[in-house]
Amino acid sequence: MDDGRVAVDALEQLGLTEYEARCFVALTRIPHGTAKEIGQVADIPRSRVYETMERLRDRGLVEFEEGEPRVFQSVSLDTALRTLRKEYDSYFETVEETLRRMEPVYKETQQAVWAISDHEQVTERVLDLVGDATDELVLLVFEETVLDDAVLTALAEADQRGVTVYVGTDVEAIRERVETAEFDAQVFATPLVEWFGSMTETPRIGRLLMADRGPVLASAIHGEKLPGVPNETAAWSDGIDHGFATFAERVLSYELERNVTESVED
Structure with missing residues (x-):
């Protein structure tokens, strides 16, 4: 399994969809790209690139340059890693807080x-x-x-x-x-x-x-x-x-x- 596939699988484990992971990995391989270029590198339909990039932008992982055509680039690797780690930690904290609120009820009702x-x-x-x-x-x-x-x-x-x-x-x-x-x-x-x-x-x-x-x-x-x-x-x-x-x-x-x-x- 090559590094790209490993990275895509790991990003999916962190909560990205397959298309989000493949587009982000594609953008790490090129300095920037149009929807057509990203679709070719990521091997996904061009029609799905735009909506996928919108979601990645909302997550703070990519940036747009307006124009015809629109050009996309990933944020720096350090920024992406900080963003993903913060999001992952937030999920973990939510799970921990929720389970800890539930735990006393569980223990009181089941001995x-x-x-x-x-x-x-x-x-x-x-x-x-x-x-x-x-x-x-x-x-x-x-x-x-x-x-x-x-x-x-x-x-x-x-x-x-x-x-x-x-x-x-x-x-x-x-x-x-x-x-x-x-x-x-x-x-x-x-x-x-x-x-x-x-x-x-x-x-x-x-x-x-x-x-x-x-x-x-x-x-x-x-x-x-x-x-x-x-x-x-x-x-x-x-x-x-x-x-x-x-x-x-x-x-x-x-x-x-x-x-x-x-x-x-x-």
Whole structure:
């Protein structure tokens, strides 16, 4: 695929129609052109060039020189890129604002347990839960492969927000990574960690997470998808109004209070 086709496809992804993208790319190849010349370069009917150029002008991507015939030229590449980036950012902001207004209603009306079937998606959900925490995070880690730099960074950012971070593990490499990371975390081992961590059959427990004594996530490892990349699935819930979430919250809270609170008091 040549550069022109790649550019046209990319511009379509940014919201231009196929004719708009092809006309704009054509104008980047020539200093300026009439409708006939642009149609020849862009390989579109001349009758469609005028309306297409009108739309590109409205988007701030082309300029006209009045005359007979009318002559068109693209704005500078830097100007075009700034215009497209601003428009793309505006779309993204609109989507974000709209979805955030809808999200509270959605969460209030649907309390459920959600399944995730991909390691990258499990990690993204972990990052979301960590990023939303305001008070406390309890993370039990049984597999070193699920504690990557992105998760450590998210925990560090939570610590900077004033969130108390607890990490339970019996894997020495995980303990060392957490203790040498640039955030304060209380690392602890519990019978629960030792019990789950000793399991060798597949699937195995990968990680358990509780945020603010509410949202919980539990993952399982089904071997490796690629070398060093776990085949991980998970279930998570954003509340404690039903069995899975209540059970996970009770277990993690009990282990935390018994193994962290008591050790502090001693």
